[in-house]
Structures are given as C-alpha cells and as structure tokens.
Amino acid sequence: MFEKNIYDQYGLYCDEKYQFGQYEGFRSGNRYYVLMPSLRRHDHLWVQLEWAERLKVKGVPQIAELVTDMGGNAVTRVDGVQQLLFQFPEEEDRSGLSEGETLAMMHESGKGWVPEVNDLHLYGHWLDFWETRIEQLEAYHRTVDQRFQKTAFDQQFLYTFPYYLGRAETAMQWLVEEGHEHTLSPYLGTVNHTRFKPGAWMVADENRTQVKLPLSFVYDHPARDVGECLRHCYEQDDLALATEFLEAYTRGQSIQPQMWALVGARLLFPLTYVELMEEHYLNEGTNEGRSEVEEAQFEQLLEREERYMKRMSQCLLDTLPGASEGHWFMRDRAFIY
Template sequence: MINEIYSNYGLHAAELIRMGIYEGFWIRNKVYILVPLLGRKEEELTEIKKLGDYMIAQGDMMVTTFVPNVHGYYVSKIQGKDYILVKCNRHGTRQWEGEGRELAYFHYRGKHFSEKVEQLNRIGQWKTLWETRLEQLERFWQSKVINHPNDSFDMLFVSSFPYFLGLTENAIQYIVDTELDDQPKAFDGATVCYQKYACHTMNEYQRVKVPFQWVYDHPGRDIAEWVRSALFTNKESTEIIRFLNEYEQVMPLSSFAWRLMYARLLFPLHYFEEVEGYYSVEDEGKKALRERKLQKIVDSAADHQRFLGGFYDMIQLPIGKLNIRKVEWL
C-alpha cells in the first residue's frame, strides 16, 4: 500500500497508522488520510469538497483538503479499491475550549454556506428517514416471528423489538408535535454536521476534521448524538450539563432545537445499528460482538428510559416557559 501511495502521489509514507476509522500517515507537519470511496457518486464528492473548502475559508484550519494524484485526479486506485487522499497541516497554536464550545464554533461556521446542498442534505428529513427505517425493520421482524426464531440473536431481536418500535413511534410523533406547536428560529437553520457525532469526535487524531464524515442538517443532530454517546460511555450527568452549557455560551438553543434534540434522543438509533449491523455481516466474530452489544442495550433499557424521562429535569430546562412537553409514559 505504501508503494502504491508513492506511485499515485509521489509521497514517501514511512508507515501507515490507524486514524479513527481511516488509515493515514504523517510527513513532517502534515497528516494524510486515505478515505475509501465506497461507491460515492461524483455529485456527493463535489458537495463534500465544497463544504470542506468553505469551512477552511471560514477559518477552520483543522479541516482536510483533497490531494490530487500525479495525474491531476482526486480518485486513485490502491490495492484494487478507489480512494481519495486528504491532508491537513498540524496546527497546535489555538487553545482548546472544551467540546461544547468547539462544536458550537463548528456549527456557527457552517451556518453561512450559501450554495444548494442536495446529496448531503438531511434537514427536515428525520421523520421520513426514521419511518422508512422502522418499516423495513418491522417487516424483517415479522418474517422472523413467522419463521419461529431458534438462535439466540433472533430470539433477542424478536422479543425486544416491540419496545423499541414504541420508542421510535414516540420519537416520530415528537417531531410531528414540534412542527405543529413551534416555529424554527434563526438558530434552526441547517449547518455542517457529522453523520454520527460522539464524545471526543473532535479529539481524534489531533482534532483533524474529515468532510467525508459530514452531512448538512440541524445542529441538534450533533448535540443529541453527543449526549447519546456520553450516556453509553457512562459519563456523569455533570459532564452532559457542562457540554450543553459550553455550547449555549456560543450558540443558545431555541425551544424548537431543544425539542428536535430530544426527539433524536428518543429515537433508539443504537438499537437499530446493532440489529442492522448483525444481519449485514458474515464474520462470526463481528456477529458475536453485535449480539453482546444488543444484549447490553436491552438489559439497560429501563435505565435508558429513566434517563429520557428525567432529561429535562436533569439539565434544569424551564420547559413550562418554553412550552415544551414531556413524554408522559417515560
């Protein structure tokens, strides 16, 4: 792979190292990251590059840029697969201000992108995407019930799905009610977000940001996913409160945003990911890992429900003043 990197880019990589979900290498003060194309369309690549270039122009110097190969193209064939190489200079001068503030700065920069986004656009689509995902999984669940499951994962899935179906329906209804009862404010415009943000996402490999991980969506997406990951990595409630306070010091959330964020917390994304992941892989080791994770999700469902039921109280949000309703059964 190192030899093919040299033949494609003329770069001498001493060694490849794991950088989050990617592989990459350092040359002096630059980090290079190999991003597999995974069938992305040209239109999507164009949007990814435009968003990355825009965020750099807005002052975010930790965003990677596309590196052309020796033939002047961005896509290279390495070990029979299509890759794009991206790079970023090492910048260690600016003081880190905490994850909440850093995410808010990131969202603030992304809010002023003026070109139309189509391939990466997710704003206003949560309800439709969740309904589609739920319908697909429900049909699969029904087929498993009819065929009488006999292995441990099938039985776990069949027995647990009705509860998570109900939780998903509540998340969808919460979005419907939000759109009926409230109006988006200036904060609620689309911005650059991550496909799946998590605790310490911005700390990975020296806080380098790879636009291939981005979508264009409501900022509540990233905030909710940070809280979800904080919950499942056993962070204290004080850490969640601090993160939210840090964020709001830069960009105060609207009542509409709080509602959308809570709807996303209600949606059991973690459950869907483990079930869908299990049935989409062949490797027995990976299947076993998915089963252990799903069992943990099912075992902790009561604790998770208590967290959701007490979330607004925990962060001391004045829901009466903001006219935000609780989900009564939680």
Template structure:
C-alpha cells in the first residue's frame, strides 16, 4: 500500500497493520499509537501553533495527549494524492480509570492555562462577539435572498420560516455577551486556555482514548463546557438534566468558575450555533448530507421549546446550587 511506503520514507516508521482508532486510520509502534490525520484544511501557521500546544501538554504528563510527529525533514505533514496528512502519536497507556468528564476537562484546562507561548492563528479569546455578528450578518443576507426567491424546496421553506426566531436568539446572546463584558470582571480562571473547536466527552472515549491537537483552539474554558452541554442536549436529551448538571458541578468543584465564566457560558448556550451549522451544512453537502441536515432541522424546530426550558433550568440551577451567582434574567425565557 502506497501510504505505508510514504510513511516509511517520510518518518522512518514501519507500518505493518492499519486499524481504526476513533475517527482516524492508525498504526502501532513499539510503545505508542499513531493516527494519520488529514490536515489540508489547516494553514501551516495553525499547524505549528497546534504542534507547540501538543508538545507542551505531553511534557506536562497528560498520558492521552497525541503530539505531532515531525518528518525526517522536520515537516509537520506529508502529501498523498493531493491530501495533506499529519501523524499524531499518543503513548500507549493503560485504559483510563473511570473518571468524570467534568473533572477531567477542568484538569486539562488547568494544565493548558500555563501554556507560555503567544498564539495568533488559532486564538479565539475575546473574539466571540465579532465572529457571531459576522456569521449572523452572512446568514441573514442569505436568508433575505431566499425569501425573495420563493423556494419550493421543503428545507428552504423551513429555513425561511424559522430564521427570524433564531435571529432573535442570536441577538439576545450577543447582547448578553456584551453586558457580561461591561458588567463583570475576568478572574485568573478566565485566562485563555487550550480548548476545543467543538468539545464533547465522546472525543476522549473509545478503545484508544486520545486528545487530538487538530481538535484544539485557544479560547475561554466556558467554550468547551457550553459545547459539551449543547451536544448532550441534542444527542442524549433524556439524561441531560441529571448528567449535564453533574458535569457542571464536577468541573466547578475541581476548578471553581467565576461569575464572569458562568455568564460567558450562558451567552454561548444562548447563541444557536447548532442552527447555524445545520443550515450551513445543508448548502455545503451532497444529497445524502442534505437529507440528514433536513432531518436534523425538523428535530431542532420540534425541540425548540425544550431548548428554552433547558436554558431556563440552567439559570435557576445556578442560583439555587451556587448561592453566589445570579445570572441576569432573559425576560422571554
């Protein structure tokens, strides 16, 4: 197989058998598992920042962090059939002891907050407002075009009808974020840390649990907590109330969050990222992907009242359980 030959030439590694490790093709070396990760969507500067992050966390002793391997020429990737690939290696360690995802995420963020280098390309700290407004403006412009076109496609009709509601939700989230930054003050816990583009506990599970640097960005810890809760709501709604709040408590017990963190987290949950991604994916997908996006959108719209209930429950849970954080109320929830 040409891929095995290329890896031998580029890295000096002998690949005997390929197997699936989570989302990636992988192979074993003497004491490690190596994943072959497509990286064509990353700029070189982004990969170098992620490389330094992975080196730092592996040196900090996190047994499940996969670090980039350099080629013989000190490159971060190789090319095969016009696709770029990196190899990320994680030490073979015993299966993790049953640990709570909230505690494990808090410890990960704690270690990563000490990352000493300047990050620019994968940095998102303090940029939510700008990024959300840009995304909202783009989708609103696209929506206006669709309204004028009077489409017959069922998905597009759903998009036209539902967008004003999600526009309102997004505007509320942006205002909530602005108020948080005006009214509250960041604490040491609010310093940037290594976070994930979209975190869910499933990223760290499986037969070969690995923390992959290609999942990372540099941001506020509340991003990961919010995206985990959002994922749980959409995929495990029945368990969400109990397990979601337990996750929050475990995190907060390990690394107590500031009121600024709690409010940032709430603003991110208010922002309907799940809706934006569903619409965007529909227009970027093939037929099978379009069908899947349509099914997701229908379920999302059906569950919109439940999502409001979840947002309301999060707010009241905080004031009851912490006795110290009073989130400003959202009047329509």
C-alpha cells in the first residue's frame, strides 16, 4: 500500500523503505525522501519553507526540500494520513562543519527573520509559556489530590510535585532576574528548533549528514537550542558530548553573559517532568499500555534527577563566574535543588 501510494501521488518508485527516527522514508534511485505528518496550518509551513530557502542562500548545508504531489499540492494523503514529503539534498555535505558549528552558523544566518505567525514566534515569551504550563500542572495536582482512589503514578506525582514546582519557580525567577527576558534586544532572535538535541538532524548516508527539516524551525533566542542540547546531554549523563557540543558551538558563536543566564533558566526549568505529566493527564485512561510506559519513564526521570542537577549545576558554576560573577546562583536561597 505504501509503495502504491507513493507512486500514485508522486510518481516515484519506492526502491527501499527506511525509518528515520519516528518518520517513514524511502529511497528512489539515488534520492532519499522522508514523510512527515501535516500538523500545522499552511501559513506556518510557508514561513518555515521561506526560512529554509534563506538559510540555504546563506550557505547552511543540507536542508531538506518540500516535494509537491503530481497535482502540485503540498499536503497529500499517504496511508490514510495527511503528510508532507521532503527530499534530502542530492549533493554531498562538503562543509566539514560539526553539528555544533553548523548550529552556530544557522543561528547567525537566521537572525532577524521575524515570522508573522504567532505560534512560531517564541522569542521573549518563555515566562508566559512556563507560567501557563505550571498553572496547568497545579490544576492537575488539585484534581488528583481530591481523588479517593489514586494510581501509583498519581502518588508519585503528588509526592514529587512540590520539588519540581520549586525548580520551575526558581527557573522563572532566574529568567527575570538574571536573564532579563523582558529587556531582550529585538535583534537577537533567530531560527531555532522546537527541541534540539545531538542527532536531531537526519542522516541518510555518510555523505548526506545533518539534514535539517524545516518543520522543526521556530523563531527564538539561540539559548533555546543550546539549553535543550545541554539538557539532553545531562539527562543522559554524557559530559563528553556536552563538552564537545559547547566547544564546537563556541567556535562559531560566542556565548554572551545574558545568553548563559537564559541557558541556565532553561536547564533549571523541569521541562521533561512537565511534558510527562501533561502527556499522562491529558490522555489519562485512553491506553493502559501507555500508562505503564509512562510509569517507567517517571521512575527513570526520578532516578537521574540528582545526577542531572549535579551536572547542570557544575556547568553553570563553571560559566556564571565569567558571565554574571555567579552572584545569583551562589547566594543563599529558600529552595532545595
């Protein structure tokens, strides 16, 4: 069915199917393609495609291109799902840049392209977003606390929430006091990713590495990508990868004091915890098997929390003395990490 859909809609023969992370893809001749569900409105898509073209003009290598179907449509139904087809670049990657260097190049090249689509414009809005999400978790907490029958997940949520609430409030306080988000220059925003981490870019073969997919692009401060990459490294307890990334990134871009403060706020904000709670309580009772998976994820998150905070704290102590002289981070506070 997949192969027939691809030929009927695009006139392409599927010579070999691939799995690129969570997405299906295929090879047709010597070209590689990947299908992605169409989740955003078309106005989002056209902005992201415009960013992709501008980045290519600026010399950023290996950016995937949208393929329209034989009727000229961007969105096509494949296997019963509305999807977008992207083609990997045909040329080899001769840039010689590492992942961190390429990200720095993207950030520098993408400055100032402010979208008119609000959902893609995240720059300067972290505090609002974080407050909204924490308020939602507080509502879940009140609901769960009033239940007569509580699951093991519920019990863990009630037990851990005060600690993670404290972490979130600390992150938001830091965002204001040290990051000065409300005074950010309008010229520092650039093309970022929804959630960047090492290996976020796709690889078809050794010649077509670090392929960037436009659907992951958002407009934000570069601290977003740097912070999320470090979050992943510290959650995986991979200090070598974190160091390698930072060294590579700073070869292309210096990290200024305010940017370090914003990175610190992102690392302190318990995004992984918040996302897991949202996923569980928004979809509660819909799939028993998924609940078991989420319980296992919860246990893993709690097991690595102390190690994560140790790695994150050391990173900030190493950088803040040179950035803000460490006063905010090192002075006594009425909270527990």
